[in-house]
Amino acid sequence: MRWFRWGDAIPAAIVAAAALGLLIASGTKPQGAFVRIDSPSGTQILSLSEYTMLTARGHGHTLTIAIEDDAVRVTEADCPDRVCVHTGAISRETQTIACVPAGVVITVVGAEGPSVDAVTR
Numbered sequence: 001m002r003w004f005r006w007g008d009a010i011p012a013a014i015v016a017a018a019a020l021g022l023l024i025a026s027g028t029k030p031q032g033a034f035v036r037i038d039s040p041s042g043t044q045i046l047s048l049s050e051y052t053m054l055t056a057r058g059h060g061h062t063l064t065i066a067i068e069d070d071a072v073r074v075t076e077a078d079c080p081d082r083v084c085v086h087t088g089a090i091s092r093e094t095q096t097i098a099c100v101p102a103g104v105v106i107t108v109v110g111a112e113g114p115s116v117d118a119v120t121r
């Protein structure tokens with residue numbers, strides 16, 4: 001029994017691709033441009049497009065944060081719940097990784113995000 005033919009598969013693939021495109025356009029937020037890291041020791045704004053490894057500290061805990069492939073994630077943390085590590089990578093505007101025990105919040109912001117100059121100066 002041959003039910004699969006390329007003649008059927010190609011239109012189906014086009015419909016699926018169009019549906020996916022619609023889903024992406026309507027359902028997700030734009031790719032972010034910067035990463036804002038708020039910790040008890042201050043706020044940092046970093047570019048999401050430059051590879052960076054850094055640490056953030058708060059309340060006796062240390063988080064290792066990696067920015068790579070236009071996404072940011074917490075790779076290591078010594079906080080008790082490690083929710084921040086398990087959140088994984090984020091890359092879209094307004095997505096956040098929060099480490100409650102350390103008081104660190106990582107937020108992806110857009111190109112025109114919260115006054116970058118004011119924070120870095």
Ligand SMILES: [Zn+2]
Pocket residue numbers: 077079080081082083084085098099100101102
């Ligand atoms: Zn954590």
